[in-house]
Amino acid sequence: MIIVIAGPSGVGKTTLCKLLVENLDNLAYSVSATTREKRETEKEGLDYYFLTEEEFKNWKLQGQFLEIARVHNYFYGTPKDSVMKPKKAGKDIVMDIDVQGKARICEKFDDVVTVFLLPPTMEEAIRRIKKRGLEKEGKIKNRVETASQELKEVENFDYLVVNEDLSATFEAVKSIIIAERHSIKRMEEKLCIH
Numbered sequence: 001m002i003i004v005i006a007g008p009s010g011v012g013k014t015t016l017c018k019l020l021v022e023n024l025d026n027l028a029y030s031v032s033a034t035t036r037e038k039r040e041t042e043k044e045g046l047d048y049y050f051l052t053e054e055e056f057k058n059w060k061l062q063g064q065f066l067e068i069a070r071v072h073n074y075f076y077g078t079p080k081d082s083v084m085k086p087k088k089a090g091k092d093i094v095m096d097i098d099v100q101g102k103a104r105i106c107e108k109f110d111d112v113v114t115v116f117l118l119p120p121t122m123e124e125a126i127r128r129i130k131k132r133g134l135e136k137e138g139k140i141k142n143r144v145e146t147a148s149q150e151l152k153e154v155e156n157f158d159y160l161v162v163n164e165d166l167s168a169t170f171e172a173v174k175s176i177i178i179a180e181r182h183s184i185k186r187m188e189e190k191l192c193i194h
């Protein structure tokens with residue numbers, strides 16, 4: 001299955017995804033491509049594939065993306081390989097994408113579980129974005145506006161988790177994944193029922 005983690009900027013999606021991949025068997029992280037600049041803490045090919053706009057356009061022309069979206073004035077996209085390779089290897093995949101990407105992925109794949117991650121308050125989300133220290137004031141405003149838009153999508157998700165405390169959030173999402181792995185729908189394939 002594909003587990004989509006979406007939610008406003010600064011809510012802790014990336015940290016959560018890393019924890020999940022480190023702690024759950026058979027789970028791969030879908031590395032996206034982006035045209036935004038690399039942050040100091042990020043690693044090429046692990047956090048993102050950092051591309052120029054030209055490179056991004058070429059990947060797009062070559063049909064390398066499953067979906068793309070423009071978020072905060074940058075391009076983001078899910079390379080086909082980031083999903084299809086682990087899928088072929090029989091792994092579940094966790095994705096940190098925005099609500100537009102979530103919609104595309106749900107159209108393309110049957111077996112998708114969607115989790116909306118909420119910050120305890122918008123003030124807390126803004127504080128976390130500022131803590132990154134890299135976003136200029138204008139960009140922070142942009143991210144907050146996007147967050148308000150994204151909040152309207154909550155009702156189209158399967159699960160909602162409020163990230164007050166990272167370890168509790170991790171336990172909640174881990175439980176969701178384990179429960180989903182045991183759903184009869186997925187067990188039917190294993191048991192060859194029908």
Ligand code: 5GP
Pocket residue numbers: 006007008009013032033036067068069071076077078079096097098099100101102
């Ligand atoms: P950030 O720049 O903070 O890493 O990410 C900004 C937003 O883009 C986040 O909401 C993140 O989930 C989203 N995002 C990251 N990768 C992708 C992608 O491949 N596709 C889409 N649609 N959104 C993405």
